[in-house]
Amino acid sequence: SVVSRANSIGSTSASSVPNTDDEDSDYQQESYKDRRRRAHTQAEQKRRDAIKRGYDDLQTIVPTCQQQDFSIGSQKLSKAIVLQKTIDYIQFLHKEKKKQEEEVSTLRKDVTALKIMKVNYEQIVKAHRDNPHEGKDQVSDQVKFNVFQGIMDSLFQSFNASISVASFQELSACVFSWIEEHCKPQTLRDIVLGVLHQLKNQLY
Structure with a gap:
């Protein structure tokens, strides 16, 4: 009949129309995955760049990293060697700091002793000025010798x-x-x- 034929044509036409909602969802989901992957890749690259800059800074700051190591020739220093040289240099600085602190302590003691001697000499000079003619206790040159x-x-x-x-x-x-x-x-x-x-x- 005419009605059945019309229904058949309508259903056929409807089935041939693409489902745009599903395709949009797949596109959006794929784009989200791509964005996450790209963001992760960028973050990882930044992390690696930061680590590389850190090692480069250590090689610039630590003097022993700048000295030529004939055992490895002209090869670039590995990260392990850079870290070891950095540790050794820090330990060296700690020892130097302790040595300088001991020297400062010794110098302070010397300064204290000199101040005491200065006070004693000032007292001797003052006593001599106050009693310039006092000579009853004068000692001989032999005693001085x-x-x-x-x-x-x-x-x-x-x-x-x-x-x-x-x-x-x-x-x-x-x-x-x-x-x-x-x-x-x-x-x-x-x-x-x-x-x-x-x-x-x-x-x-």
Whole structure:
């Protein structure tokens, strides 16, 4: 019949029309996946670039990374070598810092000793100015020489025990080492006080 034929044609036409909603959904889903993949790739590339810049900075900052290593020739330093050299350099800096702190502490002690000596000398000068004609306790030149001799004898004992004469170079090195160790202001002050105390007991 005419009605059945019309229905048949309508259903055939409807089935031949593409489903645009499904295609749009597939397109949007595919585009979302692509965007995520692209974003992940970019983030990963940024991370790798940041790591590379970090290693490049370490090679610039750490002096030992700039020195030529003949064991690897002209090859580029590996990340493991860069990290190891960085660790070694940090440990070296820690040791240098500790050494400098010890030197500063020693210098501060020397400054304190010098200040004490300065105060003592100022008191001696002041006493002399206040009593310029006082001479009843004046000592002889022999006593003055005995003080000097006592100081030198004490210094020579440490000098003789510390100095090596195996060679001139070793002698020179030992002399400087002896001066730094046994001629500090506080050490000399203790020696002088000991000599004066001993001489005073002999005189009085």
